[in-house]
Amino acid sequence: MRTSSTRRDCLLALIVFALIAVLPMLWPSRGMSDFVIRLAAFGIFATSLNMLVGYAGLESFGHGLFFGLGAYSFALAMQRLGTSIPAALVLTLLLSVVVAGIVGAICVRLKEIYFAFLTLAFQMLLHSLIIAWTPLTGGDQGLTGGVPRPPFLGIRLDQPYHLYLFSAGLLVLCLLGMRHIVQSPFGYTLRLIRDNPARATSLGINVWAMRLAAFVIAGAFGSIGGVVMSLFVSGAFPDFAYWTISGEAIFMIMLGGTTLFLGPVAGAVMLLVLNDVVTKLTEHYGLVLGLIILLFALGLRKGLADYLAELWRARSAQRLAMPLPAAAPFAAPSNKLSGE
Amino acid sequence: MDLPALANCVTSLSCIVTQSTSGLIIGMLLFLVAAGVSLIFGVLKVINFAHGSFYMLGAYLVLTVYGVSDSFLLAVIAAALGVAVFGLLFERLIISRVYGSQVLMQLLVCYGVILILDDLVKIIWGPEFKSLGMPPAFQKPPYLVGGGVVPVYYLFLIVLTLLIALALGLAITRTRLGKIVRAVAINPGMVSALGINTGYVYAGVFMLGGLLAGLAGALAAPVRSIVSGMGLSVVVESFIVTVIGGMGSVAGALVGSLLIGLVRSFGTIGFPLFTEGLMFLLMAVVLVLKPSGLFGREG
Numbered sequence: 001m002r003t004s005s006t007r008r009d010c011l012l013a014l015i016v017f018a019l020i021a022v023l024p025m026l027w028p029s030r031g032m033s034d035f036v037i038r039l040a041a042f043g044i045f046a047t048s049l050n051m052l053v054g055y056a057g058l059e060s061f062g063h064g065l066f067f068g069l070g071a072y073s074f075a076l077a078m079q080r081l082g083t084s085i086p087a088a089l090v091l092t093l094l095l096s097v098v099v100a101g102i103v104g105a106i107c108v109r110l111k112e113i114y115f116a117f118l119t120l121a122f123q124m125l126l127h128s129l130i131i132a133w134t135p136l137t138g139g140d141q142g143l144t145g146g147v148p149r150p151p152f153l154g155i156r157l158d159q160p161y162h163l164y165l166f167s168a169g170l171l172v173l174c175l176l177g178m179r180h181i182v183q184s185p186f187g188y189t190l191r192l193i194r195d196n197p198a199r200a201t202s203l204g205i206n207v208w209a210m211r212l213a214a215f216v217i218a219g220a221f222g223s224i225g226g227v228v229m230s231l232f233v234s235g236a237f238p239d240f241a242y243w244t245i246s247g248e249a250i251f252m253i254m255l256g257g258t259t260l261f262l263g264p265v266a267g268a269v270m271l272l273v274l275n276d277v278v279t280k281l282t283e284h285y286g287l288v289l290g291l292i293i294l295l296f297a298l299g300l301r302k303g304l305a306d307y308l309a310e311l312w313r314a315r316s317a318q319r320l321a322m323p324l325p326a327a328a329p330f331a332a333p334s335n336k337l338s339g340e
Numbered sequence: 341m342d343l344p345a346l347a348n349c350v351t352s353l354s355c356i357v358t359q360s361t362s363g364l365i366i367g368m369l370l371f372l373v374a375a376g377v378s379l380i381f382g383v384l385k386v387i388n389f390a391h392g393s394f395y396m397l398g399a400y401l402v403l404t405v406y407g408v409s410d411s412f413l414l415a416v417i418a419a420a421l422g423v424a425v426f427g428l429l430f431e432r433l434i435i436s437r438v439y440g441s442q443v444l445m446q447l448l449v450c451y452g453v454i455l456i457l458d459d460l461v462k463i464i465w466g467p468e469f470k471s472l473g474m475p476p477a478f479q480k481p482p483y484l485v486g487g488g489v490v491p492v493y494y495l496f497l498i499v500l501t502l503l504i505a506l507a508l509g510l511a512i513t514r515t516r517l518g519k520i521v522r523a524v525a526i527n528p529g530m531v532s533a534l535g536i537n538t539g540y541v542y543a544g545v546f547m548l549g550g551l552l553a554g555l556a557g558a559l560a561a562p563v564r565s566i567v568s569g570m571g572l573s574v575v576v577e578s579f580i581v582t583v584i585g586g587m588g589s590v591a592g593a594l595v596g597s598l599l600i601g602l603v604r605s606f607g608t609i610g611f612p613l614f615t616e617g618l619m620f621l622l623m624a625v626v627l628v629l630k631p632s633g634l635f636g637r638e639g
Contacts, residue, residue, distance in 0.1 A: 053444060059442065059444045061444070106627070106628075110627070113381070113387050113443055114583065116443050116444070116447060117576075117583075121576060122620065124573075124576055124616065125616055125617055125620050129616075132612075243572065247451040250444050254448055286458055286459035287459035290451075290452040290453065290456035290457075293449070293455070294434070297438065297445060
């Protein structure tokens with residue numbers, strides 16, 4: 001069963017990647033390819049947050065820590081160390097694993113609200129470090145001067161189409177990796193811990209260690225989102241580590257819903273489109289976005305995809321519960337059977 | 341890190357006095373905000389992430405009323421009452437609808453409100469930094485204590501806030517209303533079974549929180565620059581204070597705020613890059629040693 005579903009996921013990923021790869025030939029537009037790159041960054045980031053929120057039940061409000069960390073450490077590794085892109089990627093992953101290990105070790109044993117705010121506090125700590133450490137990070141001006149993009153393995157990220165493909169490839173690979181993790185026994189252990197930590201403990205599961213592992217994995221994936229962003233803007237800015245990044249990611253997973261694996265990606269699409277439309281129409285972006293958030297959060301109170309799924313389930317349950325109409329008596333069951 | 345500078349400071353009386361006073365007023369202003377956050381958290385189990393926006397509103401309201409009436413006292417009262425009413429509306433219309441939801445949903449709602457308020461403030465008052473200037477009543481030569489400078493306004497602020505802290509602590513521990521609030525914090529179902537409308541208590545706690553945060557913003561206006569988004573660091577610090585002091589405890593909020601204030605003012609000398617880090621470090625130490633906070637009850 002598992003191998004077949006894994007094979008199905010891989011196949012699906014390949015098809016999606018192929019479709020994305022040919023898209024620019026059918027629809028050559030700078031706006032479209034920029035959108036896909038941004039979607040890659042936020043799709044990876046939001047899905048990694050949903051690993052925590054939706055699967056492990058860890059409601060982090062400071063996941064932007066890893067977005068900022070990923071962007072800055074990748075950009076700095078490229079600028080200061082002059083490494084190759086894969087090496088910088090590995091360095092970034094290592095750094096975010098270490099940071100996530102330390103932050104997670106302190107945070108994951110805390111209760112909900114404490115956990116949410118403590119993660120936020122750590123994110124704000126990174127933000128203030130970035131602002132203060134001007135010689136290294138460029139302070140509030142951001143890390144400018146461009147991120148060098150030396151070619152590797154025949155991939156030349158200084159060319160728009162290569163960058164586009166590379167980002168889409170990272171998106172697909174990361175989604176596949178995360179999908180594999182949440183469908184693994186480890187992923188089911190996380191769901192058990194989310195639903196009933198006491199039961200998990202009584203079964204001999206080390207809840208703290210499992211939560212920490214989830215936090216570290218999500219942090220590492222989240223930092224890849226930051227890497228894509230820093231490649232896209234060719235730099236890194238303090239906003240990447242600001243709390244609004246976490247807020248936006250939360251809105252994305254709330255928009256898309258936490259129960260479906262691809263929900264956060266759908267949410268990322270919706271929020272990015274919304275972003276583009278609103279910023280084109282008005283300069284009061286915060287006002288409009290805030291109103292939409294309120295309408296949405298106070299009206300639906302759950303993810304759009306979750307809401308639709310529930311609606312669907314309720315309707316089919318209603319249909320099942322309905323008494324059989326008089327016009328379809330038991331008299332002619334053979335017709336029905338043969339009809340199917 | 342600049343440890344020699346810190347060592348120089350703690351060996352000179354004038355530096356100690358100057359830094360302590362500035363630390364105390366940071367702490368006092370923070371206390372007014374944190375007390376509300378802590379009370380709301382203690383009673384409703386909800387973190388009001390938009391509390392920093394209450395503080396910001398207080399500062400802007402005082403700016404406008406002072407500009408119109410030219411009376412600082414009137415402006416402060418108007419700002420505090422205005423934000424209290426806003427707190428009431430916020431509780432009734434918005435946050436009461438997500439009681440019992442996921443924490444992230446509550447935070448998301450607050451995020452929406454913060455975005456709206458930050459933008460509204462920019463539309464109404466403009467995006468640039470504003471400052472109120474010292475009201476004439478406080479434009480007097482500062483006191484000199486051991487060579488250190490203590491402005492009159494700072495002294496006023498410290499005394500006023502201490503009085504408020506005292507009144508708040510007495511109100512919660514000694515009065516009937518305070519008893520009801522504490523009872524709701526522990527067992528709202530039982531309180532409501534005894535015939536007390538807990539909805540009023542929730543609304544009242546938010547109003548009180550708004551009043552204090554508005555007051556903090558108003559009192560901060562002469563000594564801080566006023567800008568859209570000024571509330572965020574305050575609300576994050578308030579949460580640190582709540583963790584350090586223990587939720588729902590007025591004494592804890594006061595001690596936590598003063599600790600943070602002093603860490604900030606001395607930290608800027610010794611660790612200019614890492615002042616915020618020191619606060620988080622302090623919080624982490626408290627969480628490890630005493631998870632319920634310095635003044636919190638166990639469990």
